[in-house]
Amino acid sequence: MASRDVVHYNTPLQRVLSVLSVVFVIFYLIWTLLPFVIMFVSSFKDLLEAFKLPAVGDWAGIGVFFEFTPTLKHYQTLFAENNFSRYMLNSLIAAGGSAVISVIFGSLAAYSLSRVDFRGKSDLFFWIISTRMAPVVAVMVPLFAIFRSLDLVGTLPGLILAYTTFNLPFAIWILKGFFDNVPYGIEEAQMVDGATRFQAFRSILPLVAPGIGAFIVLCILFAWNDFLFAAIIGSGGAKTLPVATRELVQPQNIQWGAIMAAGVVTTAPMMLLGLVIRKYLVTGLTMGAVKE
Amino acid sequence: MATVTIRNVWKYYGQTPAVKDLNVTCPDGSFVSILGPSGCGKSSTMRMIAGLEHISAGDILFDNQRINDLAPKDRDVAMVFENYALYPHKTVFENIANPLRLRGTADATIKERVTGAARLLEIAHLLERRPHELSGGQKQRVAIGRAIVREPKLFLFDEPIAHLDAKLRAHMRGEIKHLQRNLGTTMIYVTHDQLEALSMADFIAVMHDGELQQWGTPSEIFNKPVNAWVAGFVGEPAMNFLTCDLKRRGDDVVLSHHNFDIPLLPGQVRQLNGAAQAGIARMGVRPDAMTVSMTKPSEAAIQGEIFVNELLGGDMLVEVQLADSRIRVKTTPEFEGKPGEICYLTVNRDKWHVFDAGDGHAYF
Numbered sequence A: 001m002a003s004r005d006v007v008h009y010n011t012p013l014q015r016v017l018s019v020l021s022v023v024f025v026i027f028y029l030i031w032t033l034l035p036f037v038i039m040f041v042s043s044f045k046d047l048l049e050a051f052k053l054p055a056v057g058d059w060a061g062i063g064v065f066f067e068f069t070p071t072l073k074h075y076q077t078l079f080a081e082n083n084f085s086r087y088m089l090n091s092l093i094a095a096g097g098s099a100v101i102s103v104i105f106g107s108l109a110a111y112s113l114s115r116v117d118f119r120g121k122s123d124l125f126f127w128i129i130s131t132r133m134a135p136v137v138a139v140m141v142p143l144f145a146i147f148r149s150l151d152l153v154g155t156l157p158g159l160i161l162a163y164t165t166f167n168l169p170f171a172i173w174i175l176k177g178f179f180d181n182v183p184y185g186i187e188e189a190q191m192v193d194g195a196t197r198f199q200a201f202r203s204i205l206p207l208v209a210p211g212i213g214a215f216i217v218l219c220i221l222f223a224w225n226d227f228l229f230a231a232i233i234g235s236g237g238a239k240t241l242p243v244a245t246r247e248l249v250q251p252q253n254i255q256w257g258a259i260m261a262a263g264v265v266t267t268a269p270m271m272l273l274g275l276v277i278r279k280y281l282v283t284g285l286t287m288g289a290v291k292e
Numbered sequence B: 001m002a003t004v005t006i007r008n009v010w011k012y013y014g015q016t017p018a019v020k021d022l023n024v025t026c027p028d029g030s031f032v033s034i035l036g037p038s039g040c041g042k043s044s045t046m047r048m049i050a051g052l053e054h055i056s057a058g059d060i061l062f063d064n065q066r067i068n069d070l071a072p073k074d075r076d077v078a079m080v081f082e083n084y085a086l087y088p089h090k091t092v093f094e095n096i097a098n099p100l101r102l103r104g105t106a107d108a109t110i111k112e113r114v115t116g117a118a119r120l121l122e123i124a125h126l127l128e129r130r131p132h133e134l135s136g137g138q139k140q141r142v143a144i145g146r147a148i149v150r151e152p153k154l155f156l157f158d159e160p161i162a163h164l165d166a167k168l169r170a171h172m173r174g175e176i177k178h179l180q181r182n183l184g185t186t187m188i189y190v191t192h193d194q195l196e197a198l199s200m201a202d203f204i205a206v207m208h209d210g211e212l213q214q215w216g217t218p219s220e221i222f223n224k225p226v227n228a229w230v231a232g233f234v235g236e237p238a239m240n241f242l243t244c245d246l247k248r249r250g251d252d253v254v255l256s257h258h259n260f261d262i263p264l265l266p267g268q269v270r271q272l273n274g275a276a277q278a279g280i281a282r283m284g285v286r287p288d289a290m291t292v293s294m295t296k297p298s299e300a301a302i303q304g305e306i307f308v309n310e311l312l313g314g315d316m317l318v319e320v321q322l323a324d325s326r327i328r329v330k331t332t333p334e335f336e337g338k339p340g341e342i343c344y345l346t347v348n349r350d351k352w353h354v355f356d357a358g359d360g361h362a363y364f
């Protein structure tokens, strides 16, 4: 393979461009990170301190943002008064449950679609993807009616099922691409070596692990951040973090402090997950694109 | 160890037949080579034996047991794939150990057998590497290691050394042959390289367009080809073919061409069976069944003009222009003829062949 160094010529134009790009990156970082910083800092502030703002144009007044005595009382409100640990658990179960179920059924279906030829295969595959073409809101009402008649509204299994409905086609679609990239010869060799069909399937799972990892993350993100399903199908017994946070906005009293703390509680686990699985996510999402 | 019987086997992909009515019996412990050009159905045959491809019609038997409906894992064969098909995420050790692991062999035995196989194949120092850290030759040895680590009934090698460079290929030919001799396991070895088949096999099955052309020992295939196609495919440099007339002259039958009239040997006349004693035929003669000289050695010599000389190391190949075609003859590097000069060819009539001009079958 050729070296990956990009040959660099230090012309004046190049120097100007590189300075400009650094400036751009700085602004971009401020733009994307500032909301998180404000959220994080504000969650530790008393309400009065949180709304202390410097006058417009008073750059020296920026220090005001950081003049406060840290307090954990918003977090106490969340967990002691508002039962947030329960909601967090609901979120975890709903997201994790649907991810696990989708990945099990998704990999089996994707494997079959990738390996077996049968009549109407391309139609079936298109039909599976097409279920993701309609926006969620469009199917919300009929879905709600079905779920209500099955007594699934307001239950965690109901919420898991709802997320799986939407994650499974996605899983099949992503994972099929990964299976397509694994040469069939590997399974044939396994079978001649003495493996059953199912053992041969299992033996190539490590080769699609990056795909499965990437998919699990995307799946969990979808469920964790979802508001619509959670508000309608999960409402009542299976309240998740976004719904609970929304309920902190009450007509006569918007609990800014608690909302900020809820934001931190909701964001932090996903950031952590992202850090842990970052390597997988990147190789996973690019591996399908580049053929060895 | 097993006798493999392939009986009236057909393979269809959709409507196109890839293997047509194949009948072959591979004796127990023999080294059988399936030889044919690319696309003639060699791999299809192999994959039907291994159980990776449905048998469209016919039966395959191992020791008189019909195996058509057995899953690959129950056939007890070991296969080396054309593209090696190693497990990319496993070390060399685990690749070789895989068939044993799948059979639940004890760890101590696995270690012993894998290191044994690795030593035999001279890859013992590579056991901790992964396939992408190996050269082509090393990968191929690992694939063979995976096949020989247990004692299967049958080895199936599908062009295992086709991708190696010439020198390594020559080396591996000897090694594989030696290995099969020592293990005594029946081997079916697919190749498109006639030299590989001739040098390694006990028996060769020559295939063309999905049909078996000839079954025989290497010397039968080389010296008594059943038709012009086999004669032309086997042997390097290839056999020369000339279209001639068969003419009766007294008690003799002569092979008559613009440049020559040569009588057949008496035994060969009998092999013509009367029917073809007059008419067109194709004469075939290998480059090493002729001699070339600059002076006329006898009346029967064929006169031609030297077209080009090729020096091939220890041999010289002279291409001679006749009236309507060129033929090649092998001689020694000391040969002094120059292109454009007149030369004379003498055919060793014991080693020439005459084929039917229509279907190409050999009279002798």
Ligand SMILES: Nc1ncnc2c1ncn2[C@@H]1O[C@H](COP(=O)(O)OP(=O)(O)O)[C@@H](O)[C@H]1O
Pocket (backbone or CB within 6 Å): B013, B017, B018, B036, B037, B038, B039, B040, B041, B042, B043, B044, B045
């Ligand atoms: N899976 C397949 N589907 C359709 N045709 C195939 C398939 N595999 C092989 N063929 C065709 O069958 C013929 C024989 O192929 P193969 O057995 O691989 O030949 P070989 O190994 O001698 O090169 C070829 O014409 C090939 O195109």
Ligand SMILES: [Mg+2]
Pocket (backbone or CB within 6 Å): B039, B042, B043, B044, B082
């Ligand atoms: Mg082949």
